[in-house]
Amino acid sequence: MGPLEIADLIKSKFSSDVKDVVEFQGQVSVLIKRDNVREIMRFLRQTPELYFDYLVDLCGVDYLGKKEVRFEVVYHLMSIKYNHMIRIKAEVPEDDCSIDSVVDIWATANWHERECFDMYGIVFKGHPDLRRILMPEDWEGFPLRKDYPLKSDLGAKEWKKFKEVIEIGKKNLAYEVR
Amino acid sequence: MNEIFGTLGLQNTSFIFQLLIVLVKIAVVIAVTMLHVAYATYFERKVIGHMQVRLGPMRVGPHGLLQPIADGVKLFFKEDIIPTAADKTIFQIAPLVAVFATLSSLAVIPFFETFYIANINVGILYLFAMSSLGAYSIIMSGWSSNSKYSFLGGLRSSAQVVSYEIAMAFSLVSIMLMAGSLNLVEIVQAQQQYWYGMYLFPQIVAYVVFMIAAFAETNRTPFDLPEAESELVAGYFVEYSGMRFALFFLGEYIGMIVMSSLAVVCFWGGWTIPPILTQLFPFLSNIPGIFWFIIKVYFHIFLFYWVRATLPRYRYDKLMALGWKILIPVALGNLVVTSIIKYIF
Amino acid sequence: MSVKRDLKTKLLTINMGPQHPATHGVLRLVLELDGETVVNCKPYVGYLHRGTEKLGENRTYPMALPLTDRLDYVSSMANNIGFCVAVERLLGIEVPERAKYIRTIMAELTRIANHIVWIATHALDIGAMTVFLYSMRDREWILELYEMACGARLTVTYPRIGGVRADVDQEFLDHCYKFTEEFPKRVEQYETLIDQNRIWLQRTKGIGVLTAEEAINLGLTGPTLRGSGVPYDVRKFAPYDAYDKVEFEVPVGKVGDVYDRYRCRMEEFRQSNSIIRQCLEKMPSGYVLAADAPGYDMAAGPRKKPAQPSAPKAEGAADTPQPPANQPAEQGPAFEEIYVATEVPKGELGFYFVSDGTGKPYRMRIRAPSFVHASALPKMCEGSLVADVIANIGTIDIVLGECDR
Numbered sequence: 050m051g052p053l054e055i056a057d058l059i060k061s062k063f064s065s066d067v068k069d070v071v072e073f074q075g076q077v078s079v080l081i082k083r084d085n086v087r088e089i090m091r092f093l094r095q096t097p098e099l100y101f102d103y104l105v106d107l108c109g110v111d112y113l114g115k116k117e118v119r120f121e122v123v124y125h126l127m128s129i130k131y132n133h134m135i136r137i138k139a140e141v142p143e144d145d146c147s148i149d150s151v152v153d154i155w156a157t158a159n160w161h162e163r164e165c166f167d168m169y170g171i172v173f174k175g176h177p178d179l180r181r182i183l184m185p186e187d188w189e190g191f192p193l194r195k196d197y198p199l200k201s202d203l204g205a206k207e208w209k210k211f212k213e214v215i216e217i218g219k220k221n222l223a224y225e226v227r
Numbered sequence: 228m229n230e231i232f233g234t235l236g237l238q239n240t241s242f243i244f245q246l247l248i249v250l251v252k253i254a255v256v257i258a259v260t261m262l263h264v265a266y267a268t269y270f271e272r273k274v275i276g277h278m279q280v281r282l283g284p285m286r287v288g289p290h291g292l293l294q295p296i297a298d299g300v301k302l303f304f305k306e307d308i309i310p311t312a313a314d315k316t317i318f319q320i321a322p323l324v325a326v327f328a329t330l331s332s333l334a335v336i337p338f339f340e341t342f343y344i345a346n347i348n349v350g351i352l353y354l355f356a357m358s359s360l361g362a363y364s365i366i367m368s369g370w371s372s373n374s375k376y377s378f379l380g381g382l383r384s385s386a387q388v389v390s391y392e393i394a395m396a397f398s399l400v401s402i403m404l405m406a407g408s409l410n411l412v413e414i415v416q417a418q419q420q421y422w423y424g425m426y427l428f429p430q431i432v433a434y435v436v437f438m439i440a441a442f443a444e445t446n447r448t449p450f451d452l453p454e455a456e457s458e459l460v461a462g463y464f465v466e467y468s469g470m471r472f473a474l475f476f477l478g479e480y481i482g483m484i485v486m487s488s489l490a491v492v493c494f495w496g497g498w499t500i501p502p503i504l505t506q507l508f509p510f511l512s513n514i515p516g517i518f519w520f521i522i523k524v525y526f527h528i529f530l531f532y533w534v535r536a537t538l539p540r541y542r543y544d545k546l547m548a549l550g551w552k553i554l555i556p557v558a559l560g561n562l563v564v565t566s567i568i569k570y571i572f
Numbered sequence: 573m574s575v576k577r578d579l580k581t582k583l584l585t586i587n588m589g590p591q592h593p594a595t596h597g598v599l600r601l602v603l604e605l606d607g608e609t610v611v612n613c614k615p616y617v618g619y620l621h622r623g624t625e626k627l628g629e630n631r632t633y634p635m636a637l638p639l640t641d642r643l644d645y646v647s648s649m650a651n652n653i654g655f656c657v658a659v660e661r662l663l664g665i666e667v668p669e670r671a672k673y674i675r676t677i678m679a680e681l682t683r684i685a686n687h688i689v690w691i692a693t694h695a696l697d698i699g700a701m702t703v704f705l706y707s708m709r710d711r712e713w714i715l716e717l718y719e720m721a722c723g724a725r726l727t728v729t730y731p732r733i734g735g736v737r738a739d740v741d742q743e744f745l746d747h748c749y750k751f752t753e754e755f756p757k758r759v760e761q762y763e764t765l766i767d768q769n770r771i772w773l774q775r776t777k778g779i780g781v782l783t784a785e786e787a788i789n790l791g792l793t794g795p796t797l798r799g800s801g802v803p804y805d806v807r808k809f810a811p812y813d814a815y816d817k818v819e820f821e822v823p824v825g826k827v828g829d830v831y832d833r834y835r836c837r838m839e840e841f842r843q844s845n846s847i848i849r850q851c852l853e854k855m856p857s858g859y860v861l862a863a864d865a866p867g868y869d870m871a872a873g874p875r876k877k878p879a880q881p882s883a884p885k886a887e888g889a890a891d892t893p894q895p896p897a898n899q900p901a902e903q904g905p906a907f908e909e910i911y912v913a914t915e916v917p918k919g920e921l922g923f924y925f926v927s928d929g930t931g932k933p934y935r936m937r938i939r940a941p942s943f944v945h946a947s948a949l950p951k952m953c954e955g956s957l958v959a960d961v962i963a964n965i966g967t968i969d970i971v972l973g974e975c976d977r
Binding site: 275278279280281375376378379383448449451452459535536537538539540541542543544545 | 701
């Protein structure tokens with residue numbers, strides 16, 4: 050089944066949840082509201098003609114200041130049986146940074162969700178063991194958020210030439226230090 | 228030279244003189260064994276190296292011949308670290324026990340006809356006792372290190388040594404029945420009654436069982452679970468360093484030599500060669516017995532290396548299954564068959 | 573016989589790693605043992621976390637390429653190719669035929685090199701030491717081929733977005749051909765060392781069994797999945813480079829145990845060898861880098877449309893941004909997203925890019941097979957023995973650089 054057909058199927062089934070369908074380079078993204086994410090995922094997993102048995106990837110994206118809703122959780126789904134793919138994106142607002150977990154549908158979501166929590170601070174409700182995974186347990190902040198500082202404020206310990214180096218970098222425009 | 232000592236030792240002179248002779252013998256045996264151990268490590272590295280398409284040690288001396296000496300010096304001068312949480316006394320005693328147990332086994336090994344430190348009539352029994360004593364050192368070091376890895380290694384080893392001791396004992400009981408003696412010298416002499424001059428052929432089953440058990444007793448490769456590198460890092464001696472570590476190493480290699488010697492004495496006719504050979508080629512009888520003994524021991528030591536380069540490691544439960552379900556029944560069956568045949572003839 | 577009710581044994585908690593010879597890097601497993609049986613297994617990763625995804629967001633596409641070398645440092649070439657294929661698809665760059673073939677050769681050489689390291693360490697973990705040296709000898713050969721092609725041996729960065737850095741010469745092709753002739757014999761050598769060994773069979777058969785459904789559900793890919801009998805291979809399902817022009821089979825196992833995965837990888841040696849052979853025979857001549865390939869001077873600012881390739885490149889420096897004519901008409905950035913997977917030796921390596929139309933990825937997500945595979949460890953290990961944990965770590969073939977990113 051083509052990706053657009055799948056998107057149409059989702060749209061017809063969950064018309065109130067689907068916000069947008071975008072195609073780029075033959076890949077289709079379906080933007081959904083987060084509330085029904087588990088039902089949609091279960092539908093995709095269990096419908097015999099879709100049979101998305103393989104959760105390829107699960108990650109977060111931070112659209113700080115670029116989109117209305119700050120976070121998106123991206124699910125890449127694939128059916129090994131039918132060889133078709135779809136990308137589902139669920140919007141997660143900043144003020145209530147949580148979404149339902151899909152670990153009970155795909156076991157592989159376990160660590161991906163932990164990583165997403167670790168990097169973006171998105172809480173997955175119903176996750177069996179939501180801890181930091183890549184960062185140390187006592188780490189503060191969520192490193193992949195766009196407002197996370199790339200460099201800490203060192204104050205007097207600051208390397209004196211640092212500003213100079215940044216200037217040079219800015220001139221070259223290839224290396225932007227925020 | 229050695230023969231003079233031997234003949235002197237048999238004379239019933241004063242106690243002091245006898246003691247002196249024994250001390251000299253001990254010194255000779257220990258010195259020769261230590262040198263053998265040093266070069267056993269060298270040959271192990273060389274043999275395995277060539278089996279593994281590489282050269283082995285090449286840097287220290289020509290063809291790395293001085294490597295064992297360099298290793299010894301290094302180990303000797305290394306700092307001796309004792310973990311804070313360790314039980315210090317036991318931690319320090321454990322490697323000594325390892326070396327003591329294996330070195331004392333050497334006392335009863337007849338290297339050739341007239342050269343042995345002690346010719347006791349329960350030689351085999353004594354060897355069993357000593358090799359079991361070696362297990363204590365492993366348990367002691369494993370427990371006293373206060374590390375979970377060495378603890379697991381110690382546990383594994385105690386179970387392993389106990390189970391394989393039984394199979395090994397049963398395989399040697401058949402030899403005792405054949406020879407009618409526990410004395411190692413008499414066992415060797417008894418083998419001369421056959422034209423092929425060794426128990427290897429009538430007792431081939433016992434020999435195979437004995438060799439497998441010997442690998443397990445010395446914690447060598449297919450059965451090196453107590454020190455399984457990839458699982459337990461180094462097992463029971465993971466916390467040891469410097470000289471104490473070297474002592475464990477020493478114990479392991481002397482253990483190998485003792486086990487090889489025991490195999491040679493009990494199955495390969497010790498220092499003798501098959502009578503048929505001396506009849507066919509009379510000049511062979513001029514070669515001293517120590518030569519044949521050493522050749523046979525070297526072959527067995529080579530076997531240890533060969534197996535190490537060839538086989539993967541057993542898993543703990545499979546190892547136990549092999550010991551209890553295969554080796555012990557086979558050794559027992561062999562024992563029964565041997566005794567029946569002995570009874571009939 | 574009555575046993576006192578309150579007689580209980582304590583579980584022994586043992587900390588395996590992060591410094592441990594058999595955990596393939598800095599993987600840490602906290603095992604709870606009941607005797608020798610593993611009751612509970614908890615993997616901890618992240619000891620090698622370097623923030624590759626964050627670093628990628630702050631570099632232009634060509635500058636992010638060397639980061640991928642450091643992911644799976646055993647098969648860096650395959651990671652580079654994975655990155656390049658993804659970026660090419662995003663930017664709409666067409667790769668010259670010859671570059672496709674060179675890349676395919678390189679990817680398959682990498683697969684062989686990776687599987688060599690895998691068989692070496694896996695066998696060493698199980699205790700068969702000799703295989704290690706025999707296979708490492710042959711890996712050297714491949715590293716020399718790398719060196720011949722690009723001058724580097726480990727972190728190569730040889731592929732480029734839009735092709736490869738330099739063309740390969742005849743000497744390389746000759747050596748490569750010689751390699752393909754000799755290598756099947758070497759594989760046979762490894763097999764004689766362990767394939768029929770009873771201890772090896774005892775240690776691998778029936779260990780770490782995963783059924784097909786379990787394996788898919790856990791997200792396993794590559795030979796780890798194929799051992800369970802699922803013929804999923806990105807090279808077949810979504811061919812990239814020259815994989816649609818060569819013939820090869822995807823070996824699958826039946827039971828899904830350590831032995832089947834071992835057989836799969838051994839078979840892949842032969843398949844990869846035959847792919848290299850076919851590529852060498854079919855390789856066309858021509859350019860190896862696309863004309864519109866972005867170089868290291870790719871501007872960080874808004875990207876040009878690929879249809880207008882003729883703007884001077886060095887000019888976009890200093891404080892003037894790109895001329896507005898080159899930009900797509902936009903109110904607020906239009907985000908483009910792409911997820912492209914490639915079959916690296918360890919499994920499916922996916923790159924998910926979110927682009928805001930500039931020279932830097934807005935989001936670079938790396939779907940690392942090792943990360944997913946490490947998460948399957950508790951499922952495989954619980955209930956087995958300590959020695960099987962080692963076999964299981966070996967069989968899923970992880971590199972912690974990739975797992976922790």
